Amino acid sequence: xxxxxxxxxxxLDLAPKKFNMWIFIxxxxxxxxxxxxxxxxxxxGKGHGLNVIMPNAFLYSTxxxxxxxxxxxxxxxxxxxxxxxxxxxxxxxxFALGLAFFAMQLYAMYVLAYKMQIHFVDDNAxxxxxxxxxxxxxxxxxxxxxxxxxxxxxxYRNIPQVRNLFKMEMTxxxxxxxxxxxxxxxxxxxxxxx
Amino acid sequence: MSTLAVHDHGVAHHDDxxxxxxHNQSFLSKxxxxxxxxxxxxxxxxxxxxxxxxAMILSILFRIQLAYPDKTFPLLTTLLGRFAPNGRISADxxxxxxxxxxxxxxxxxxxxxxxxxFANLLxxxxxxxxxxxxxxxxxxxxxxxFLASVIMLSSFLVQKGPxxxxxxxxxxxxxxxxxxxxxxxxxxxxxxxxxLFVASSxxxxxxxVSTVLNMRTKGMDLWKMPLTIWxxxxxxxxxxxxxxxxxxxxVLLIFDRSFGTSFYLSDIVLNGVQQxxxxxxxxxxxxLFWFLGHPEVYIVIMPAMGISSEVMSVNSRKPIFxxxxxxxxxxxxxxxxxxxxxxxxxxxxxxxxxxxxxMITTLIxxxxxxxxxxxxxxxxxxxxxxxxxxxxxxxxxxxxxxSGGLTGIFLGNAALDVNLHDTYFVVAHFHLVMGSAAIFGMxxxxxxxxxxxxxxxxDEKLGYLHxxxxxxxxxxxxxxxxxxxxxxxxxxxxxxxxxxxxxxxLTVNTFITWAAIMAACAQVAFLxxxxxxxxxxxxxTQNPWESNTLxxxxxxxxxxxxxxxxxxxxYRWPYDYSKPGAEEDYIxxxxxxxxxxxxxxxxDFEDNPKGLEELNKFNSTLKANxxxx
Numbered sequence: 001x002x003x004x005x006x007x008x009x010x011x012l013d014l015a016p017k018k019f020n021m022w023i024f025i026x027x028x029x030x031x032x033x034x035x036x037x038x039x040x041x042x043x044x045g046k047g048h049g050l051n052v053i054m055p056n057a058f059l060y061s062t063x064x065x066x067x068x069x070x071x072x073x074x075x076x077x078x079x080x081x082x083x084x085x086x087x088x089x090x091x092x093x094x095f096a097l098g099l100a101f102f103a104m105q106l107y108a109m110y111v112l113a114y115k116m117q118i119h120f121v122d123d124n125a126x127x128x129x130x131x132x133x134x135x136x137x138x139x140x141x142x143x144x145x146x147x148x149x150x151x152x153x154x155x156y157r158n159i160p161q162v163r164n165l166f167k168m169e170m171t172x173x174x175x176x177x178x179x180x181x182x183x184x185x186x187x188x189x190x191x192x193x194x
Numbered sequence: 195m196s197t198l199a200v201h202d203h204g205v206a207h208h209d210d211x212x213x214x215x216x217h218n219q220s221f222l223s224k225x226x227x228x229x230x231x232x233x234x235x236x237x238x239x240x241x242x243x244x245x246x247x248x249a250m251i252l253s254i255l256f257r258i259q260l261a262y263p264d265k266t267f268p269l270l271t272t273l274l275g276r277f278a279p280n281g282r283i284s285a286d287x288x289x290x291x292x293x294x295x296x297x298x299x300x301x302x303x304x305x306x307x308x309x310x311x312f313a314n315l316l317x318x319x320x321x322x323x324x325x326x327x328x329x330x331x332x333x334x335x336x337x338x339x340f341l342a343s344v345i346m347l348s349s350f351l352v353q354k355g356p357x358x359x360x361x362x363x364x365x366x367x368x369x370x371x372x373x374x375x376x377x378x379x380x381x382x383x384x385x386x387x388x389x390l391f392v393a394s395s396x397x398x399x400x401x402x403v404s405t406v407l408n409m410r411t412k413g414m415d416l417w418k419m420p421l422t423i424w425x426x427x428x429x430x431x432x433x434x435x436x437x438x439x440x441x442x443x444x445v446l447l448i449f450d451r452s453f454g455t456s457f458y459l460s461d462i463v464l465n466g467v468q469q470x471x472x473x474x475x476x477x478x479x480x481x482l483f484w485f486l487g488h489p490e491v492y493i494v495i496m497p498a499m500g501i502s503s504e505v506m507s508v509n510s511r512k513p514i515f516x517x518x519x520x521x522x523x524x525x526x527x528x529x530x531x532x533x534x535x536x537x538x539x540x541x542x543x544x545x546x547x548x549x550x551x552x553m554i555t556t557l558i559x560x561x562x563x564x565x566x567x568x569x570x571x572x573x574x575x576x577x578x579x580x581x582x583x584x585x586x587x588x589x590x591x592x593x594x595x596x597s598g599g600l601t602g603i604f605l606g607n608a609a610l611d612v613n614l615h616d617t618y619f620v621v622a623h624f625h626l627v628m629g630s631a632a633i634f635g636m637x638x639x640x641x642x643x644x645x646x647x648x649x650x651x652x653d654e655k656l657g658y659l660h661x662x663x664x665x666x667x668x669x670x671x672x673x674x675x676x677x678x679x680x681x682x683x684x685x686x687x688x689x690x691x692x693x694x695x696x697x698x699x700l701t702v703n704t705f706i707t708w709a710a711i712m713a714a715c716a717q718v719a720f721l722x723x724x725x726x727x728x729x730x731x732x733x734x735t736q737n738p739w740e741s742n743t744l745x746x747x748x749x750x751x752x753x754x755x756x757x758x759x760x761x762x763x764x765y766r767w768p769y770d771y772s773k774p775g776a777e778e779d780y781i782x783x784x785x786x787x788x789x790x791x792x793x794x795x796x797x798d799f800e801d802n803p804k805g806l807e808e809l810n811k812f813n814s815t816l817k818a819n820x821x822x823x
Contacts, residue, residue: 016327016408023400027438034442034482042457042478121454123472128455132446 014166021170025177028140032181035136036188039129043192048124050193054186055116057108058134061101062186068097069179072148072172079168084155087168091152094175098145105134105141126192133185137178144178147171227337229329230754234336235315236647239640241336242307245343246633247721249298250714254707256291259283261707263689263700277355285688286375289358292686293376296361297346297384301391304494304632306339306398309433312497312639313402313426315647319745320423322411322762324755327404331397338394345387349380357384360686362483365458365476369450372464381451385444392437399437402430411744413764417521418783420743420768421507421514424521425500428528429493435532436489443482450474477542484535491628492531495595496524498635499566502588504768505638506570508741509585510577511779513769516569523562523569530559540611549608556606563599567592578772578779582739583657587638590665591631597669598627601676616686619679622672630668637664640724645738649750650731656723660716667713674702742768742782766798 043049075090109131112118120131151167159167228234255274258267259282266281277287314332318325326332349356358376359367367373368381406427410419419427446457450471458479459471507514514520536544536552544552570592579585601623604610614620637660644652683696690696737746744764748756762784770781775793787794787805791812799806 013409016404019404019408020328020331020400023403023434024396027396027400027434030435031438031442034439034485035445038442038446038457038478038482041481042475045477046473046475048473121456123456125455125457125474128449128457132449136445 014162018166018169018173021173025173028177029181032133032136032185035129035132036185039126039188039192042129043126048126050124050126050130050189052112052116052118052127052130052193054189054193055108055111057104057111058186058189061104061108062183064097064101064104065179065182068094068101069176071097072175076168076172079155079164082161088152088155091148091155095145095148095152098141098148102138102141102145105138109134130189133189137182137185140178140181144171144174147174227333229325229333230752231314231318231326231329231332232647232752232756234332235311237336238307238310238314238339239647241340241343242303242311243721243724245298245302245307247717248347249295249303250717252291252295252298254710254714255283256288256295257707257710259288259688261700261704263691286358287355288688289360289374289686290356290376290380293358293360294346294349294356297357297388299629300361300490300494301388302339302343302346304628304636305395305433305490306391308497308632308636308639309395309402309426309429309493310336310339310398311636312422312501312643313398313430315643316420316422316745317402317405317426318409319646319748319756320420320743320768321406321409321414322744322764323405323409324757324761326401327408328401332401335394335397335401338390338397342387342391342394345383345390349383349387352379352383354378354380356380362480362487363447364483365447365450365474365479366462369447369458370462370464370469371451385448385451388444389441392441395433395437399430399433402426403434406430411761411764414744417518418764418767420500421503421517421520421524422497422500424524425496425503428524429496432489432493432496432528432531436486436493439482440486443479443486446482447479477539480539480542481535484538485532487538488535489531491624492527494628494632495635496527498591498632498638499524499595501635501639501642502570502591503573504743505584505588505642506573506592507769507771508642508739509580509582509588510573511580511771512573512577513771514569515572515575516565517767517769519565520569523565526562527559530555530562534559534606537606537608537611540608541615546608553606553608557603559606560599560603563595567596567599582641583652583654583661584638584642584739586658586661586665587634587641590661591634591638593665594626594631594634594668597673598623598625598631602627613682614679616684617679618675618683618685621685622675622679625672625675626668630672634665637720642739643745644724644727645734645750646745646748648728648731649734649752650727651734651738652727652731653723656719660719660723663716663719664713667709667716670709671706671713674706678702737782740778740780742770742780744783747782747784 071090071093075087075094078084078086078090112130113120118127118130120128122128148171151164151171154167155164223229225233228237255270258270267278268281270278270283271281274283274287277284277290283291314326317323346356354375356376357363357368357380358374359381363381363384367377371378371381406419406423446455449455450458454470456471456474458476459469459474460476462469462471503514503520534552534556536548537556540549540552574589601619605614605620605623641652641657644650678699681696681699683690683699691700734750736748736750739746744762747762749758764783765786766781766783768783770776770793772779773781773790773793776790777792781790781793787798788808791809794809794812796806796809799809
């Protein structure tokens with residue numbers, strides 16, 4: 001009996017590592033919460049409103065990132081039913097959508113800066129905050145894309161299914177979280193754009 | 195060992211270790227890029243001690259300036275070169291000294307050195323795990339910390355010297371590279387170092403929380419965890435929630451510094467030239483900084499509290515008084531620490547109503563703090579006290595916590611703060627309550643767990659010498675500062691002999707400096723003791739303090755995986771000291787109740803009706819036997 005319990009104790013346990021990812025998400029959330037709180041303190045205290053109508057590109061990128069969450073979910077589902085070709089296909093799709101999101105965000109910033117003349121360096125730092133939100137989120141997106149590629153690479157190397165599922169889950173947690181954070185930031189900007 | 199779900203190298207990790215496989219570890223993987231939490235703990239400790247010694251030397255340097263502002267010491271020029279021209283420390287370098295002293299002590303010694311050492315050492319050992327949730331991340335955490343330390347110290351090598359705007363790096367001094375010499379490359383290096391430091395702290399903290407929540411051995415429910423683990427666990431949560439906010443503040447600061455934005459800058463005139471920055475709010479930085487900064491002081495003190503609780507219980511040979519109250523007060527402090535940051539900003543033009551709110555939340559922290567103090571004293575009361583060096587340092591920690599905590603009630607008051615802010619009263623307050631107290635907690639931990647870390651005992655006599663000189667020295671240094679502060683002497687001033695009203699404090703400053711030098715010399719006793727004991731200390735037994743916690747069930751010789759066989763199962767809380775009816779005055783957590791029938795109490799079986807039944811049966815048999823006699 002004891003021996004059996006002990007075996008359970010010592011078994012391969014990826015749960016704590018997955019838990020690490022959840023805690024990391026907390027830290028990341030606190031980071032964005034701090035930035036948005038900073039925005040509120042700044043614009044409230046100084047009376048500097050944003051007064052910028054958000055470019056449509058932000059809406060398109062929001063749609064793209066929601067779609068990418070969908071394709072990643074399908075990849076997860078495929079990996080659970082051992083359909084590895086399908087898993088890879090959806091992973092590649094997610095990857096492509098991730099790049100598209102990245103490009104669309106850059107385009108949105110281009111529109112802000114060149115079409116609308118809303119610059120990063122501005123006496124009204126509320127406007128600088130828009131770039132900080134999107135930029136810091138993109139830094140996270142780079143990390144997420146690397147994680148995604150790592151999962152993809154693992155799936156081509158035929159790693160054991162436990163590891164495959166583990167990698168899929170780690171990627172999914174992070175990716176969906178970044179989608180949610182972007183929606184949060186976008187809604188926050190929409191609510192504060194006047 | 196026969197049960198592996200998968201034989202994949204990265205994953206099967208835990209299984210191979212701790213069994214009779216002898217790994218041929220290279221020097222590099224054993225001592226340098228080690229993934230063993232015990233080795234990482236030692237790395238943190240030794241780096242932390244090194245940083246502490248450096249910070250101490252910095253403090254002696256600026257103490258010399260404060261005591262003898264008009265004298266020249268040619269030796270200083272020899273040692274410091276351009277930083278001390280004509281035998282006197284320059285005003286700019288003085289500011290660098292206090293800034294880097296504060297930064298190193300708060301972050302590198304009392305955050306990384308304290309949490310890093312004891313969370314790494316104790317969490318796996320006391321909850322019964324083979325290692326951390328992610329040993330690799332743990333290793334990264336140390337090396338990021340090491341790199342951060344090197345970069346911080348390297349700022350002494352740049353032309354204009356290290357950062358000098360104070361450890362709180364308020365803009366505009368930190369945001370304008372041309373504001374003062376220390377705002378240049380020194381400040382840049384400070385920022386780079388701190389970003390690495392935060393990354394290190396977060397990686398460590400994530401691991402600590404995950405390990406405590408996921409990897410406890412069988413039987414180790416949350417209410418059977420030693421108070422050290424509770425304290426380190428809650429400290430890690432504080433770090434996880436607070437440090438990202440500092441990063442956010444620092445990111446905006448970097449944009450202001452290097453990209454020309456004006457988050458924090460407005461209406462700046464530099465050398466007679468109007469700067470282009472407009473519309474920024476320096477108060478915003480203070481909000482972001484202190485939202486981290488206040489939890490940070492609890493990140494510093496809570497591990498010391500946990501360590502002291504454990505050490506005092508073991509050496510009083512008594513259960514800790516009010517275990518549950520101890521845990522709840524730690525939780526209370528954790529929660530409250532996030533809603534008090536405004537008390538650092540009472541005089542920034544804050545709305546008085548808001549100041550009142552922050553004042554009330556601040557003063558409420560006195561409640562859990564007082565609960566803890568009361569419980570420590572009650573633990574000592576009528577204990578069978580063993581005055582080991584660790585015990586003395588733990589008691590010293592309580593002493594400093596009380597005497598420094600009392601002045602916190604003055605400073606937390608928004609009205610009194612108008613007078614007291616930025617005076618030596620503040621310096622006295624925090625050096626006692628979080629400086630000395632946390633250092634004493636850390637030293638208590640070092641003396642207590644040295645046998646676990648190095649398998650050797652430290653010398654007791656040197657320990658006593660170290661304790662008494664440091665304890666008396668710290669009070670002699672910081673107590674007079676209260677009176678200076680009440681008289682309105684401001685902190686961070688280079689030479690206040692320039693001000694007539696403050697000249698009379700010069701004699702006190704001279705006294706403080708000599709007390710500081712004495713206390714610094716006492717640390718030599720510690721360093722000698724620490725280093726020599728590693729090599730020539732008496733060999734430690736497995737459980738030298740007759741303690742209950744799990745770490746003392748591991749062999750003296752370290753092995754990666756901690757226990758050679760199975761991880762022991764836990765049956766009871768860690769504080770069964772001097773239990774009536776027991777054969778010895780301690781019962782380790784691994785001893786089941788079935789082996790201690792004579793000392794069991796109905797209270798031990800609260801959620802265990804079957805055990806209670808057995809106890810009643812045993813007691814009635816006992817009674818029957820008595821009657822027969």
